[in-house]
Amino acid sequence: MARRNKIYEGKAKILYEGPEPGTIVQYFKDDATAFNAEKKEVVEGKGVLNNRLSEFFMSGLNQIGVPTHFIRRLNMREQLVKSCEIVPLEIIVRNFAAGSLSKRLGIAEGTQLPRPVIEYCYKDDALGDPLVSEEHIAAFGWASQQDMDDIVSLALRVNDFLSGVMLAVGIRLIDFKIEVGRIYEGDFQRLIVADEISPDSCRLWDIESGRKLDKDVFRRDLGNLTDAYSEVARRLGVMPKSPATKPTLIN
Numbered sequence: 161m162a163r164r165n166k167i168y169e170g171k172a173k174i175l176y177e178g179p180e181p182g183t184i185v186q187y188f189k190d191d192a193t194a195f196n197a198e199k200k201e202v203v204e205g206k207g208v209l210n211n212r213l214s215e216f217f218m219s220g221l222n223q224i225g226v227p228t229h230f231i232r233r234l235n236m237r238e239q240l241v242k243s244c245e246i247v248p249l250e251i252i253v254r255n256f257a258a259g260s261l262s263k264r265l266g267i268a269e270g271t272q273l274p275r276p277v278i279e280y281c282y283k284d285d286a287l288g289d290p291l292v293s294e295e296h297i298a299a300f301g302w303a304s305q306q307d308m309d310d311i312v313s314l315a316l317r318v319n320d321f322l323s324g325v326m327l328a329v330g331i332r333l334i335d336f337k338i339e340v341g342r343i344y345e346g347d348f349q350r351l352i353v354a355d356e357i358s359p360d361s362c363r364l365w366d367i368e369s370g371r372k373l374d375k376d377v378f379r380r381d382l383g384n385l386t387d388a389y390s391e392v393a394r395r396l397g398v399m400p401k402s403p404a405t406k407p408t409l410i411n
């Protein structure tokens with residue numbers, strides 16, 4: 161089969177033209193980056209794990225009626241998704257203080273927030289994805305008021321779903337980031353959850369030990385990233401069937 165046409169290459173994924181109009185093939189690389197790619201490494205097996213984990217979360221969301229771009233997984237590293245126009249915002253939902261919020265406001269990491277807090281960053285690598293307000297979003301036309309209402313409602317539904325799924329396997333969802341895209345259906349425009357949902361874009365802490373099971377392991381040099389992601393996949397029953405990660409000896 162002829163190699164697909166590449167549409168875009170990002171830090172962790174490559175997008176190829178899909179087999180039918182309106183579809184895209186999303187390929188998960190093993191590259192890990194942090195601090196706007198100042199720190200960079202190849203983490204063997206990360207792409208395979210994130211492909212499976214994003215499939216798990218996105219298909220769960222589809223099943224409860226939260227629309228996402230996910231159609232189906234194609235193979236170990238690729239999934240078929242709906243083509244959409246990405247809204248240039250990173251939408252962050254926080255349940256507990258951590259990361260840049262803790263730094264900015266001086267709130268100790270792990271402090272429970274009185275309610276989920278939503279933040280927006282403008283997607284622009286050259287600017288380092290700066291935090292922006294709804295005023296900026298409206299003034300510069302990145303999203304309409306109706307879009308913002310839909311974005312908040314999607315973000316909170318994703319938060320409730322992910323928090324519950326993770327709680328059931330002993331993991332606390334500290335915060336996460338999603339991206340949304342527009343799809344056009346006849347005269348109507350709809351917003352759907354796009355990009356990926358994986359331990360690259362969430363903070364996940366083991367409830368008992370506090371162990372970090374997300375990309376902070378890489379950002380802060382806390383150990384082996386694949387081990388952390390494999391632990392999340394194992395608890396959720398989402399294990400890759402080929403030896404992308406270290407083989408486990410039974411008996």
Ligand code: TMP
Nearest residue numbers: 258259260261335336337360361362363
């Ligand atoms: P922050 O505390 O660094 O602002 O991150 C908040 C959440 O967003 C955390 O779960 C990690 C995620 N995130 C991304 O997915 N991509 C990014 O580029 C950054 C900075 C954070």
